[in-house]
Amino acid sequence: MKEKIESLRDELHKHNRKYYIEDAPVISDYEFDMLLKELESLESAHPEYADANSPSVRVGGGITKSFNTVQHHYSMLSLSNSYSLEEIQEWITRVQKKVPEATFVCELKYDGVAIGIRYENGVLTQAITRGDGTQGDDITVNVRTIRSIPLKLTGEFPKDFEIRGEIVMPHAAFKNLNNKRTAAGLSTFANPRNCASGTLKLQDSSEVASRGLDAYLYLVLPEGVISPSHRGAIFVAGTMGFKVPLKKNRFIEECESIDQIIDFISHWDAARKDLPFDIDGIVIKVDSYSAQQDLGFTAKSPRWAIAYKFKAERVSTFLNEVTYQVGRTGAITPVANLEPVWLGGTTVKRASLHNNDQIELLNLYLGDSVFVEKGGEIIPKVVGVDLDKRAADATEIRFIKECPECATTLVRKDGEAQHYCLNIESCPPQVSGRIEHYISRKAMDITGIGSETVQLFVEKGIISHPGDLYSLTFDQLIALEGFKKKSVQNILEGIVQSKEVPFERVLFGLGIRHVGATVAKKLAKYFGSMFALAEASIEDITAVDSIGEAIALEVHSYFRSEKNAVVLDALVVAGVQLEIVQTEQSRIESPITGAKIVVSGVFERFSRNELKDTIEKYGGQNVGSISGKTTYVVAGEGIGPSKMNKAESLGVSILSEQDFIELLNL
Ligand SMILES: [Zn+2]
Known part of the structure; x- marks a missing residue:
């Protein structure tokens, strides 16, 4: 019986391939269905020969309540x-x-x-x-x-x-x-x-x-x-x-x-x-x-x-007004408010104008007939103006001079395209924006609090930074209009649960400029704790694999601000995760535990990424550039002479691929 079932399965796999992959079926749909029915009835009579990859699973039937999150063997990057x-x-x-x-x-x-x-x-x-x-x-x-x-x-x-x-x-x-x-x-x-x-x-x-x-x-x-x-x-x-x-x-x-x-x-x-x-x-x-x-x-x-x-669809419509949004970093983004128009399957009413340069480049006037495009991004873009349709008395769009939220004079730093409101401490959208970022799904994932709630709390003056969340009390919130017992409990519970969120996401949640989820993960892994990162020099930070100076400068200066120290102190008191919790695996002791290692060149047995993964697995740290703190350089084929010289002059040990393999007994 087992053979009978197996041979039916093989036959169905073959016909499936012929039909769906090679586009060259050799039997009719009817014959295929008959074979499948035969298999199904044999399988239900003999559950002992069940197979998760039987052709009968093609029709489905299993119910999954929730999908497990699992680690990729190789990270799945997106393309530029x-x-x-x-x-x-x-x-x-x-x-x-x-x-x-x-x-x-x-x-x-x-x-x-x-x-x-x-x-x-x-x-x-x-x-x-x-x-x-x-x-x-x-x-x-x-x-x-x-x-x-x-x-x-x-x-x-x-x-x-x-x-x-x-x-x-x-x-x-x-x-x-x-x-x-x-x-x-x-x-x-x-x-x-x-x-x-x-x-x-x-x-x-x-x-x-x-x-x-x-x-x-x-x-x-x-x-x-x-x-x-x-x-x-x-x-x-x-x-x-x-x-x-x-x-x-x-x-x-x-x-x-x-x-x-x-x-x-x-x-x-x-x-x-x-x-x-x-x-x-x-x-x-x-x-x-x-x-x-x-x-x-x-x-x-x-x-x-x-x-x-491919270039996206393009339509034309009218520009009714330009408004300005203040982001959590104080960056001002001009937004075109448009006469509603149908584009790429949705009605478009607003489009990003990015910054003042863009407005000047487009030479925008109020009431202009503009071309709008939708590419891969969610927010459509204004890409041009139909000058023939401009009214004779139209007025030019002038970028605002003051913050629309707090009236602070805007500043544009040298070399930057964006205008900023520097009233970091009390400009309302900046204050609430930082807290909203902190509680967002990719950061602390505090459910029960939406943007409007955060804005309300900020407005009422009961919170002004993420650390304040942890001192909110039941009595405080229940006193607010429209807050019921259940929702207050949800909010407080969500805040308590966030104390279990791993360090890398806490770091991401701080909203340091240039520190996205990926960078936060790298920094967390390398430094191990908020305290170590806070004490790191710019040079220490740029030593981290693929972390450049722009990021290092922002991170370094973040930890040197007194206002941020207040936030961090509150997080320490609250007991959120400020260091990496060691897993069993990463505690493996090996000759490279704690070593800072630079990998360069091409290898025979490993791809460069495999080599880096191996280093991490054995407790070593991958470092981007050679310095006095580097423990080893693993040198492959084609490593540059300048790197070799630098390693030698700093007295850093150089390992060949073979040395590395022997060192770890791989
Ligand atoms: Zn402002």
């Missing part, structure tokens, strides 16, 4: 992108300067939901959403229902690897679903991407199965596991049964020159309207993995890839 061909050209020049022999691969930029799928011994074991790039949601049950994603591989494959790609909602499936929802009196989805991401988060996998999602897979990890080049890896992945972009329909193309790349871009800029799914640009990658390694990463994205985004 550009709307300008000139910038693409500059990027190519930069790449070629560093790696003259580099060639490129152009692919479609699918407008869907990014996914990482792991396979072990040839079967699908886990599928994770991008999430924040380091951890995402485990949506394996739902992904198994997508028929163009193989549950079982064919041919030869590595024992354990990950493939990444994008899950898309094809236009036909999208229309079909929205029609059904309209008929059922349900709300419709705004666009296929929203629909795909909403669908993947459904609790009922049989509903997911019915919606007709599709997927394109285009990145195999770890790099080099099946081919030394990106293009090669995609080709090999195709032989394992994955639906990969094919050269024959020009979904992927190898390019050696900027002309070839531009040709690929212009082809798809015109042809994309005929595709059965949405794309929003073209991705260009350096083909060889060793060249990719040489180019490396910035804090946010790889240097070996860039996305060209």
Whole structure:
């Protein structure tokens, strides 16, 4: 019986592949359904032979109450992108300067939901959403229902690897679903991407199965596991049964020159309207993995890839008024208030004008007929003025001189485009903005308090900085108009719970300029505690891997302000997490525990990122540049002579890759 079930499964896997991936079915839908029914009835009669990757899981059936958050094996970075061909050209020049022999691969930029799928011994074991790039949601049950994603591989494959790609909602499936929802009196989805991401988060996998999602897979990890080049890896992945972009329909193309790349871009800029799914640009990658390694990463994205985004839709409308917003850092952002206009699926009433330079560049007058565009960003942009339609008596827009909230004279620092209100202490939107940032989801995640509540508390004078939250009392809040017992309890409970939030998010929550979530994580990991960071010199801070001087200056000066000291003291008293809690794993003692290590050059056994991960795993710290405090330099092929000289002159020990391996007994 077991063999019978297995052979049915194999046959169905094969027909599924023929139909959904190779687009060349050999049996009719009816015959396929009959085979599937037979399998289902055998499986229900013999539950002892159950298999999570049986073709019968394609129809769904499992209910997931909530999706677990899990760590990515390899962080999922987003690509830097550009709307300008000139910038693409500059990027190519930069790449070629560093790696003259580099060639490129152009692919479609699918407008869907990014996914990482792991396979072990040839079967699908886990599928994770991008999430924040380091951890995402485990949506394996739902992904198994997508028929163009193989549950079982064919041919030869590595024992354990990950493939990444994008899950898309094809236009036909999208229309079909929205029609059904309209008929059922349900709300419709705004666009296929929203629909795909909403669908993947459904609790009922049989509903997911019915919606007709599709997927394109285009990145195999770890790099080099099946081919030394990106293009090669995609080709090999195709032989394992994955639906990969094919050269024959020009979904992927190898390019050696900027002309070839531009040709690929212009082809798809015109042809994309005929595709059965949405794309929003073209991705260009350096083909060889060793060249990719040489180019490396910035804090946010790889240097070996860039996305060209297609120009967005453009409409014209009238400018009614310019108003000014004050951010939590005191930055003033001018906002165009527009005659409402339909653009890219929504009604647009406001558009960002960024700063005074932008207003002057556009040469804006009140009542102008303006062109508005919506790109990848949520807030649309004013991109031009129709001068022919300007009224003779129109008045020019003049940037305000005083803060619209507190009337302080605005200042524009040398070299900065933004005007600032420097009344940091008592300008209301700055005070409440800092607290709103502190309680936001990515920071302390204090639920129960919304923006309006924060503004009210600030207005009433009961809080003026994040530290004040911890001294709020029940009696104080219940006395406020409109506050019921239940909501006051929720607020206070949320505040108490925030004391468990890890240090890196507390640091992010302080809202230090340039310190986003990623930088906060790096600083927290490196310094270990708020006290160590507060005492660090600018040089100490720039020693952290990929932390530059601009960030270091802001961090350093933050801890030297008396006003900030008041906030920090309050946080100490409140008992929030001001240091990293050591996990079991990071307590492993090794010869490099606590060592500050610089990695440079190219290695045989490790990619540079793997090497850095290994260092962290064994308790070492990755450091960006060599200084007197550096413990080791791990030197690979092609390390620059200036680095070697510096290490030698400072007496820093230099390890070869082999030395490193022996030191740790790897
Ligand atoms: Zn102000």
